[in-house]
Amino acid sequence: MTSREPVALRRRALLLSTAAAGIAPFALAQPGRAAAGKPITVAQIFDASPSQQDVAKDFLIGSRAAWQEINARGGVRGRPVNHLNLEVDGSAASVRSVLGTLREDPSCVVLSGTAGDPLAAEVAGQLQREPFAIAHAAPWLQNSSIEVDEQTFPIFAARQEQIGHALKTLTEVGIRDIGAVYGSPADHLLYRTDVERTAAALQLRLQSFVAEGDLARLGQRLTPGTPAILLFVGGTPELVQFTRGLERQQRQRYLVALADVNLQTVKQMGGARSTPVIATQAVPIVTASLPVVRAYRDTLARLFDEPPAPLSLAGFIAARYTYEVLADIDGALTRASALAAFQRRGTLDVGGFRVSFDARRRSGRFVTQSMLTQDGRVVG
Incomplete structure (x- = not known):
């Protein structure tokens, strides 16, 4: 148990008993069929601070499910993906430390699915201030006031x-x-x-x-x-x-x-x-018939003991979007070629979820709603 976990548990204990509220460790599925090429690293930074852990937990589960399925099907162009999960406490210092480590790792070709919002904004800001030419793909960047540059590629509605x-x-x-x-x-x-x-x-x-x-x-x-x-x-x-x-x-x-x-x-x-x-x-209803949503439900059911949820669907879509861009690169798959591919920002259909960037360098326009009724049902 890390030093932060008791704080997180006390936060939920305000609402539930400890037994019901404890946050279980993320379950890992068995690895799939190994790809044959040299591994690449896709880094996902997540905020485990008390105010953000609920978002980060669900988002990370969805991304893990997607990357495990991608590896089971042969990885990215025959190269296995090392899906590197990096926990931070939300502070600028912890983000700076993680980015410094990744800068020195040539196998890390992209940042994908940063969660939650304050962290995504901090990562985007530090990438602007401190030279580190790497794509920051599909972060959970909810703050509309944050200016994004040629390294950050938000795909979800702010x-x-x-x-x-x-x-x-x-x-x-x-x-x-x-x-x-x-x-x-x-x-x-x-x-x-x-x-x-x-x-x-x-x-x-x-x-x-x-x-x-x-x-x-x-x-x-x-x-x-x-x-x-x-x-x-x-x-x-x-x-x-x-x-x-x-x-x-x-x-x-x-x-x-x-x-x-x-x-x-x-x-x-x-x-x-x-x-x-x-x-x-900012994603389709988890019961929707879109191909990406069906794939998400099937993969989640096989790999994790977790119910479908919008935030984990967002994590799944973030990983699938990252995969689609990487898989379409001609030539060597490197940090520089990945950044160039994301900067081209072509319209992309991720199993029915459309990604198309506007003049503000944002793609997110899709919004829908669900309702929790007084009798406890969630309806779309």
Whole structure:
């Protein structure tokens, strides 16, 4: 057990018993048929800090499933992939240390699927400030305000697109007042610009609430004048705490959460018993019939004892997108040739998930929604 695990467990223990809440180690499937060529390394950096571990865990499972399946089918152009998982604590120093190690490893040809959002933004920033010519492919980069350069290639819809999708749906049914609840001061600092900009563009009246510790207490303190529709910006455990406070409210509330929230986990943790929750997703519904989603479900069922979830589907798509670009390189597969291939940014169909970059160097436009009903069902 690492020194960080007790902190992470205490965070979940606020909501569940230790037995139910403990985070089990990632299970590894048996290796598949070995490819014959010289191995390449695909590095995935993930944030194991308490505020990001829920996102990182699911995302990493999806990526691991994809790379194990890719290796079982012969790797990338006959070369096996060493899927190198690198844990950081979210700090700039830990990111700098990891990038320094990778810079000295010539077998590492690409960074893929960095998770979660604050980490992805930190990696993107350090790649701009400190010379390291490597592609940063398909990170879970949710912050719309981050400028990306010729090394970072986001393929998932950022928070601005998710918020716009959710709020536009509300305006179409005549809603003009909305509340924004931030799970922590850090969330408020990172995402208030996206929320306020989108609300202003849709001519919505916005009230903001920032949690300073106990989210259940914040939920209890809402007044009758607080909007019935609340946009929640924060993680899954924080959302569960907040809904427990809302259970004591007489007025019915409706929560709109963003793609960092796992509705299945909300249900398992006993949250949202009296409050319907709608969550945006930057990937298709996990029950969709798209080829990439079917492949994800089949692979996950064979390799891991985990239920399908949007964030692990995102990790799977991130790996598949990285694979498709690498597999299409002519000539030697190196860090430089991989970066050049990603910089060409051609439109790519990843099993029905379309990747096509715009002038802002972002691809993510796909957003859908799922709902956790009061009777515990997750419906798309």
